[in-house]
Amino acid sequence: MRVVILTGAGISAESGLGTFRDEDGLWTRYPLEEVATPQGWARDPARVLEFYNARRAQAAAARPNAAHAALARLEARLDGQVLIVTQNVDALHEAAGARNVIHMHGRLDGALCAICDHRWPAPGTMAPADPCPSCGAPATRPDVVWFGEMPYRMDEILMALGQADLFVSIGTSGEVYPAAGFVEEAAAQGVRTLELNLEASRGSRLFDEARQGPATRIVPEWVAEMLAL
Known part of the structure; x- marks a missing residue:
């Protein structure tokens, strides 16, 4: 069985990483448009880097x-049949042992040159004057996808969706496109769909099945069912 799994901030929330919808946390101190858009970067790169250094x-x-550990077990058992597509910029899937992961929004531990697109491991602290190791330009930014930018590896993701037998959305609000449209894309290809979320998302009705509860409970339960098939 070929399975494509989309994960969002909800799967990492119980690891202590908040979402931008949380009432307390980093996002409450930094307006979204100032730290997660190309326009915010152009206005004040130091403020943007301060925010991402903290993140x-x-x-x-x-x-x-x-939940991360359960998905890693599933991937190991269904060798080559599971693709994890994450909207998260943390590396918790990999830390749990997952290997077939696409970070459609990039990763916090990566740096990107805004001039030549060179990529390298991000240092703990980044500053606007940091030179690119390739071209030397002082244009270091986080290797993350901001609002208004195109997510990474979309062709691969859409191809995998079309070839899947099951699409599972875990811990995502279903409000940010293009990921919010994955369930419709999968359904149009005849793929069975399942949502696992803390509470029903706005798009829950689009799924064949939806289950609610904490990710650390419902994801391991679902994986146990899959491994028992």
């Missing part, structure tokens, strides 16, 4: 939870 430190201290 990078927070993510580095986080540990994978039972």
Whole structure:
């Protein structure tokens, strides 16, 4: 069985990483348009890097939870049949042992040159004057996808969706496109769909089945069912 799994912020919330919808946390101190858009970067790169330096430190201290571990077990057992597509910029899937992961929004531990597109491992602290190791330009930015930018590896993701037998959405609000449209894309190809979320998302009605509860409970339960088939 070929399975495509989309994960969002909800799967990492129980590891201590908040979402931009949380009432307390980093996002409440930094307006979205100032730190997660190309326009915000152009206006004040120092403020943007300050925000991502804090997020990078927070993510580095986080540990994978039972939901991450369960998906890694599923991937190991269904060798070559599971693709995890994550909207998250942390590396908790990999820390739990998952290997076939696409970070459609990039990763906090990566740096990107805004001039030549060179990529390299991000240092703990980034500053606007940091030179690119390739071209030397002082244009270092996080290797993450901001609002208004195109997510990474979309062709691969859409191809995998079309070839899947099951699409599972875990811990995502279903409000940010293009990921919010994956369920419709999968359904149009005749793929069975399942949502696992803390509470019903706005798009829950589009799924063949939806289950609610904490990710650390419902994801391991679903994986146990899959491994018993």
